[in-house]
Amino acid sequence: MSATHTPRSPRTASRPNRQAAGHRLALLESMLRVRRFEERCVELYSAARIRGFMHLYIGEEAVAVGVNEALTDDDAVVSTYREHGHALARGVPAEAIMAEMFGKVTGCSRGRGGSMHLFDAGRRFYGGNAIVGGGLPLAAGLALADRMTGRDRVTCCFFGDGAFAEGEFHETANLAALWGLPLLLVCENNLYAMGTALARHQAQTDLALRAAGYGMVSWAVDGMDVFAVEDAARKAAEGIRAGTGPHFLEMRTYRFRAHSMYDPDRYRDKGEIEHWKERDPVEGLARRLREAKELTDKGRTALEDRLAAEIDRAVEAADQAPEEPVGDLLKYVTSAEASRP
């Protein structure tokens, strides 16, 4: 059996009137950055420059990039351990991410987090949570603070279909709906909780339907179509800002690579992966832009060159960057230790 999503559009969705070719190209560039960055990560991982667990987002780029379009700089993002895409879309510099994966002091977590724990407080990017579902209560708290202080901000929490089985999801969904928190719950349903297919870990696989049971607005979205993602996210964010409480988006997507670098991917059918690759969100968008004559071959080449140079610089900088002195090992365990010279 090959897993597929039932195509369904958001009930209220209408194709956004995004005439500006510049915007479409920007989406492409953003997705392509994630794609190329991660492809380089695979190389570096194989060369043992990056260690630890590393989970790739390849195939799911439309979700991070599309959702981010709906967020402002004031909004907050809480993410998972598969967060390179979210971080890059959020604007965390490739250099800081690469340095983090190299374990360097210039990394966005000063080498203490690695691939799974990217943080950027300045960009209100709250990581980087590697406990499945663990970021959800945190996101509710960020939203609660905004709610209590009357700030017009949205907190967006990404999590996977696996988290839907965690109590923390259900506790948080209830709490957020109960208190009407300004929380955007983005479930990246890539059909597998690690190696366990959705149908093998959920009794009812229509996640959007179930989330609706908590009394919040809930849509299923084609996560391979960046326009659909952006459109749904914008509508949800508008609703949240209008005070209608938390919104739930089930992004139906697929990862093209294994769960992590350690994963032999024995649980998926090759044919299924190939089937989904036909819906590659990056190349799909590129094709559409070429057909619309908004992207030339030359333009594509220039874009690729630019990204390659950017990633080269990131790798080079990460390579050159110093490591945190071991003498600072205990720094940041408490604030007192952090401020100690």
Place this chain on the structure above:
Amino acid sequence: MTAFTMPSLGADMEEGLLQEWLVRPGDRVHKGDVVAVVETDKAAIEVECFESGTVGRLLVAPGARVPVGTPLAVIEGEAVSAVPTGAAGTLMAAGPGEPVGEAQPPPTHARARGDQEPAARHERPRPRRQAARRPEQTPQPAQAEARKQSARQHVQALPEPSAAASSAIGAGPLVRHLAEHRGVNLTTLHGTGPGGRITRADVERAAPPRTARVRATPYARRLAHDLGIDVRAVRGTGDGGAVRAADVHAAMRTGTGAERPDRGPAEGEQRRHAAAAIDNRAEERTDAMRRAIAALMSHAKREIPHYYLSTTIDLAAAEDWLRRVNRGRAPADRLVPAALLLKAAALAALEVPTLNGYWQNDAFVPASEINLGVAVSLRQGGLLAPVIHRVDTLPPDALMGHLKDLVQRARRGRLRGSETTGATLTVTNLGDQGVEAVFGVIHPPQVALVGFGAVVERPWAANGMLGVRPVVTATLAADHRATDGAVGARYLTAVDRLLQKPEEL
């Protein structure tokens, strides 16, 4: 510090095979303790040491066959034992319950190796050895045995025990552990297990009445030490008879256990007391040291074909430099010429490495570091050669600091183990005694000894002019098996050259 050497256990004995160590570095040993088992052509023999102190480096591994007189281990003669010793020949006071006097060896403990005839066993070690070496002393086997039980535990001394050594014992780790716990010397047991293996039952049968380590709380132990109370003589009233602080205080009040009964409890007495305790033992220690020096030097003179060289060195540059450096320095920071001489001796050894090392197994083994033994004469007689490690790397100020500290502590008997071992070349300086040249005896297994005499003013011709210069006579005694005279000459020349540029030392 003395060397514990392969004893001569008979007039016809030329060499012996070290079968097993019964001590390991850091163990406290008392004069007369059995410390090793040596196999001669005739029998396996337990050998005792002749000095109280702490076992330093073990120089020979089990399984090695070495000539009589070869240093087997270093005994650091630090006389800090809590129990005063009496006159020479009377040994440590026996603890409660220990057999005293001419008693027979404890029956549970007397069996020796299974492959020997009982008669031979009983004869084997002491009477013959003592007859040969110390005829004036009465053998006291019972005490020696008792001490062995209480103090010595069976130990595989070196990291890689030879197959011979372990098979000789024939006991597994469990049994060894049990034996250690019970204080049983495995080498004296007859194994009843398969192939003569020593079994748990053998050990349990042999377990002697336990003369356990004193049960005392850490604080009580510390307090007793500080107050100069012998914790072994204090009656413990704590859990299981443990000595507690209160017991030490009580002993203090009643005077029991005090190492010197005339000593009052007043504060500040401690140091004087310690000094006095050392004085008490000084004579004996000197005797022991005398014997050790005698053995070592006899061995050196017997084994080592010495050759001697001498040269006179102009010290004007060195003295000028010292004067300049010392000017304006507080006395505590000043350098003496000896520091420069030592540094020059070390750097010259760097240039002539074949004088820095050991003669072992008929070959020269160069040392990787230059560790100078510095001969220090003790006021009560005798000498020590504590070691300053890696002298070539030390700036003169640091070297001076080490020298002062080391000489002071050597004379107070407060050397650490690492400071008494590992010398690769020895330097002796008799200049302060007023002589001009010293032709020394090499400390085996080293291959050379450098001597400096007094710095004296002498007429000196330089560049065709005659003047008065401070000069020192540097000498070298070297092992002709390792080097020839030309090498020694190069060495002394290097010392001379180095001393002409004191600022580079």
Place this chain on the structure above:
Amino acid sequence: MKPLNNADALAVIKDSITQIIPDADFTLVEPDDKFRDVLELDSLDFLSLIELLSERTGVRIDEEDYPELTTLSDAARFLVDRTTVRS
């Protein structure tokens, strides 16, 4: 720096030597003997003596002054001079 009289100075010197050589026997040392030889002070001992003397009397003793410290009577005179002249 406290001015010393000859007896004080001699006491300081003997006391300092005793600290270095606890069993020093001054009955063997005539005032004009070279005490270094009689009591067998080596160069390190002598340096310690200098250290103690300058510490206890406050007198600065340079290497050039060492020859003044050869006999007990010279040494005492040296300390008396330095403590009185300069204070």
Place this chain on the structure above:
Amino acid sequence: MTATRTRTAGPTAPGDRKTTYREAMREALREALRTDERVFLMGEDVGRYGGCFGVSLGLLEEFGPDRIRDAPLSESAFVGAGIGAALAGMRPIVEIMTVNFSLLALDQILNNAATLLHMSGGQLPVPIVIRMTTGAGRQLAAQHSHSLEGWYAHIPGLRVLAPATLTDARYMLAPALADPDPVLVFEHGTLYNASGELPADAGPVGIDRAAVRRAGADVSLITYGGSLPKALAAADDLASGGISAEVVDLRTLRPLDDATIGESVTRTHRAVVVDEGWRTGSLAAEIAARLTEQHFYDLDAPVERVCSAEVPVPYARGLEEAALPQVGGIVAAARRAVGEPAPTETGTPERPPVTGREG
């Protein structure tokens, strides 16, 4: 620092205020809510119910439902929400009914609150205060009675407090809120009704140091929280037998104040650690280990521990009492330490086994 012994009701000094531990805690909450608008209280039944143990009674009326926030029975969600709110600049006080329930939020406390600052390379301090009851003694049986504060004291990144006196109940909250890092406050259930006078001069306290609640020369009773009154009672008993016991109240279980503990044992040379946690792997074990590491040569007796029996706390009164540290056991341990075991006819309890099953 002024300390009040909750156990005794001495003569009331002029200006002293009669109060209870519960009221002192409530007063601390009220002060915090009044002085800092970022502060809010969140937890199960903190509002309309008035707090499971009545600590927050009346606060809803004064501060409203936004700041006295009743949460659903979702420990993970509301503790995590507290952490998120702290990240966003609030100063949440989260109340968990008992330490046993806190296990439902352990992921948030350990993996987020204690970890975020370090994992983010110093970017995300978490200024949250989490309060919970701990301990047995009220016949609440095995799922409401345990003393797991030692587990939390194991975790770097947390500060763990155990106020045991009225003064600490009243004044430890303010410095806890001022701490930029997560602080866990353990309130022993048997202390809420403890009453006494809050001295007129009681005022701000620190949260770094242990306190000597009673000076003594022969043995140090080292304890905290609900065991403090027992240790003080034991000290009285010992004094009548001529043994002078010093009582050290740890107050802060992490980081431990090694200096105060060590100074006390350096004076007395004997230590009895009283800890309601289970013996194996306990805070008492940690303290005993540190004493042997740092003060081995000061010890004149093995370090004694008086801990709970290694059993889930039972319901029946007799069983519960037998499972917990009691004054008699503390006295016996102290006597063993000073080498004066109680006469056998008084039935001195045997020294309990080091690990595992009892008996």
